[in-house]
Amino acid sequence: MGKSKQIKENASAWLFLLPSLIFLILFTLYPIIKTLIMSFFQSDLSTEEPIYIGSENFKMMWEDEVFRKAFINNLLFAAGTVPTSVLIGMGLAMLVNRTVLGSGLARTFFFYPVVIPMVTAAFIWLFFYTPEYGMINNLFKFFGAGEMNLLGNSSTALIAIMVMVIWKEAGFFMIFYLAALQNIPKELLEASYMDGASKWVQFRKIIFPLIMPTTLFSFVIATTNAFKTVDQLVVMTQGGPNNASNLLLYYIYESTFRFLDYGKASSATVVVLVLMLVIASIQFFGADRKIHYS
Template identity: 75%
Template sequence: MFTLYPILSTFISSFYKSDLSTIEPIFIGFDNYAIMMKDEVFRKAFINNIWFTIGTVPTSVLLGLLLAILVNRTFVGKVMSRVFFFYPVVIPMVAVSFIWLFFYTPDYGMINSILKLIGFEELNLLGNSGTALLSIIIMVIWKEAGFFMIFYLAALQNIPKDLIEAARIDGASKWRQFRSVIFPLLMPTTLFSIIIATTNAFKTVDQLVVMTQGGPNNASNLLLYYIYENTFRFMDYGRAATVTVIVLMIMVSIAAIQFFAADKKIHYS
């Protein structure tokens, strides 16, 4: 009811023209898909989403792994460090967007205040086509790294100590222990994290609504925000359904490729 029916309904709607110029939806076949392929804004949002995925997925997953390794050791303040790294995850994305909007704001924003203090010129990070998407990427990495840290931390604590001890007795260095023993046993967690991070990269919309509205000149526009605009701003439900189907196909394809390509190389025990 809540998954299959909406998917089927959206798929059917993608074959209809349903906007403010039509009283009743009109069946137009694959015309919506043909229009999408020619739409410059769609192509821009699609390319942006690819770069956004490349920028956020490997970095946030790797940073999560490094943080997990760091807080898995015994040291004073270990619990507080875990809380500190995980805290961004529990903050709502809208609140995070307003926090980082303050960081990026020209004139009185924290970043520009620091730049002025040390004698550099101000930067309009969200108002520049070359830095808007990168600014969003940095914010998302900051928020998601702690999420993946928790999964890696749980996986690290479940690795049998005798395996690491055996490698140490055999003369393996710390790096060799990690490369040959620890990391292979973390591969299920890595695959899970990559899939989650990839799907999250195609579900980005809250921060765009708050921070850039896809601008400037669609430099930070992503596919889900493009769907949001067509649905609620332009009231073009047929086009929005078409892009939704395309995004769904992309996400399913990526997940399938990751499962079938990587699953054979993963040790589950």
């Protein structure tokens, strides 16, 4: 009787999970498998039917200067945006965690960029960066720095995109850190204060270890976001100038919809998936040992 009840409970659980499992297979597992298979075929405008070419797509891709530039740019983009947006989000959460007059308004102000669609945010910052009459250029002129075309300069285009993404994402991570901070028992902080611990000691010995699960989660999400950036590039730079702001997903977008080279786009997608898997594994297995779950 007990075994029959357990089988019935397991069957009920799987029945509830079935809709999600179907969506997972149709919209995640199947596309990944299809992309992996397509990466070994030549499928472009010169072929009526896909032709199996083995690993030639990967070889040609690594020999492509544009791909190498996009690959390096994406690593730099992730290195700049991921820790910065997470740390700023943590700092904002620490700032607005206190119950003081105006803290609710401050939370709304910091979170507001998150609710703005990415394309809208890109147009807003495109106006900021516009030469001659853009707000940032007017600030440069006011301080005597002269006019600068930030998006039209190869040395500043990627940095300009990074600033916009950090502005957009910091409030998102602030919400998670704010929830984590409010779950820390006040008794711990009060006891440490009575023992003479400074604010820095409280943060280093109590607060930071307790919010490490949130930090790991934020780093994984931020890393994923760093490798799926495309909307703002379409609006602001289209990967230019001279591929200075080109990123992997925009490279895949162009290969698919502009050049109609599905084999090359599939192989680049596989590289992105493997790269993200490696980075996520390092984050999980490297940081998980130092995390205290309550």
